[in-house]
Amino acid sequence: MINQQQAAAPVLAVSQLNVQYGAFQAVKDVSFEVHAGEIFGLLGPNGAGKTSTLSAIEGLLHPASGSITVAGFDIREQPLHARANMGVQLQATSFQPELTISEIIRLFASIYGVNLKDAAVKQKLAEINLEEASGKKISQLSGGQQQRVSLVISTIHNPQLVLLDEPTTGLDPQSRRQLWERMEHFRNNGHAVLLTTHSMEEAEAVCDRIAIIDHGRIIAIDTPEALIAQHRDDPAVLSVVRKGKVTLEDVFIGLTGTAVRS
Amino acid sequence: MAALLRADFTTLWRNRRSFGLVLLVSLVILVSWKGLVDKLGGVFVLSSCITIGLTSIGLMGYSNSIARDRDRGVFQRLRVGPVSAWTIMMSRLIVQIAMIVLMTVLVFVVGYFVDHIYISPVGYIAGLLMAMLGGFVYLGMGQAIVGLIKNPDTVNSTTRLVYFIFIMIGMFGEFGVLGKKIGLLVIWSPYGVVRKVLAASLDPASWNMDTTWALLAAAGYTIVFVVLGVKWFKWENK
Numbered sequence: 001m002i003n004q005q006q007a008a009a010p011v012l013a014v015s016q017l018n019v020q021y022g023a024f025q026a027v028k029d030v031s032f033e034v035h036a037g038e039i040f041g042l043l044g045p046n047g048a049g050k051t052s053t054l055s056a057i058e059g060l061l062h063p064a065s066g067s068i069t070v071a072g073f074d075i076r077e078q079p080l081h082a083r084a085n086m087g088v089q090l091q092a093t094s095f096q097p098e099l100t101i102s103e104i105i106r107l108f109a110s111i112y113g114v115n116l117k118d119a120a121v122k123q124k125l126a127e128i129n130l131e132e133a134s135g136k137k138i139s140q141l142s143g144g145q146q147q148r149v150s151l152v153i154s155t156i157h158n159p160q161l162v163l164l165d166e167p168t169t170g171l172d173p174q175s176r177r178q179l180w181e182r183m184e185h186f187r188n189n190g191h192a193v194l195l196t197t198h199s200m201e202e203a204e205a206v207c208d209r210i211a212i213i214d215h216g217r218i219i220a221i222d223t224p225e226a227l228i229a230q231h232r233d234d235p236a237v238l239s240v241v242r243k244g245k246v247t248l249e250d251v252f253i254g255l256t257g258t259a260v261r262s
Numbered sequence: 263m264a265a266l267l268r269a270d271f272t273t274l275w276r277n278r279r280s281f282g283l284v285l286l287v288s289l290v291i292l293v294s295w296k297g298l299v300d301k302l303g304g305v306f307v308l309s310s311c312i313t314i315g316l317t318s319i320g321l322m323g324y325s326n327s328i329a330r331d332r333d334r335g336v337f338q339r340l341r342v343g344p345v346s347a348w349t350i351m352m353s354r355l356i357v358q359i360a361m362i363v364l365m366t367v368l369v370f371v372v373g374y375f376v377d378h379i380y381i382s383p384v385g386y387i388a389g390l391l392m393a394m395l396g397g398f399v400y401l402g403m404g405q406a407i408v409g410l411i412k413n414p415d416t417v418n419s420t421t422r423l424v425y426f427i428f429i430m431i432g433m434f435g436e437f438g439v440l441g442k443k444i445g446l447l448v449i450w451s452p453y454g455v456v457r458k459v460l461a462a463s464l465d466p467a468s469w470n471m472d473t474t475w476a477l478l479a480a481a482g483y484t485i486v487f488v489v490l491g492v493k494w495f496k497w498e499n500k
Contacts, residue, residue, distance in 0.1 A: 107268070
């Protein structure tokens, strides 16, 4: 559980972030905060700058300018401390295919300084209904099972910030609902969750606040309900409404356009 | 580091068929050269086989495993944790050094019992240490290749090609069958300098100024390959 003092300050603070690839500026002056006990969604079309923003937060790329702090630690000045306070679920479950599930869990637990005995590993697997899979390789699991393992590993050290990069892509409705419940469980336990997703249904269902990013800039940031209310009468939004009632997806397409991005 | 090492050694063990083949190359050559020991000398045979083994480990083993895991995103998954890039790479290198030690000891054992090559205890110890140092030339070269080329299949085919060129030109060049110019080139190539230094280490009494120059050349090759390899290396394939 996160204490009250930690809950007051933002767990993640991104300020004036700029990411440049040669002459191309992928992220432009992006600023937002994610607080403890909050699920924050970062939405955007392909190539909008979501992954670049996430990579900068994870410390995988050096931004051209701006600052990122995780639990008070600057990701550039104290990257290991910042990463120790975040749990990351990448888009692809990229674990060593030669290792068994329990070996992978033990490896990442050790990396995060968590000493897990065999019984604790079994307990972790039982929590995600995979107690029988401890000796299996990751490739022997279904997509949903892999995502569950990945989520367990991301949160094995009880991090203040959980980054989930399109975690429900390719999952069936049951697995997706189960993952939503896990996210809500993190939030209710005081964790901050940053979620990227292409599913507006998901964003509307689980996110407390969302930011819509397009062409590297945040173009809207608020609660899903407030965003819908603000743009209910926007002609661009009204022109894409499909079933009479304005949804978050209508707002998203109204703000980012109907053109398919590469 | 301990957790990473455990995982990397477990991965190596699970891939034991492929690393067994890497070790097998130098042993097969060692056994097949049994009849040449009297003509070429035991030290030449041992140093050639160890050099071939080092080339196999650095080019075939190390670079391919790095290219494969980079392509799978294994490094990116590790890098989002509180572990430095150097720790990840150091763990990988320690596994390769263990492979080098194993390969060198196997060459010594097979050389002793099958080829009846006897050298002094000091020669064995010096040879083992120099094999580890010589290994860095090829690990550096593997790093440079995997830094320059991103696609794991291209890395695989490139390392096989370089390996083949090294063995064929290296061995035949040293035998003098490719002419004087090629022979001289081979002597001062990464293959030649490592073999020369290894040979002198196995027989310390034969160490001379040429060996010292070869050692410096090997160090120079290592520095150049490692600097280029680190400079060019990208942790992801995008």
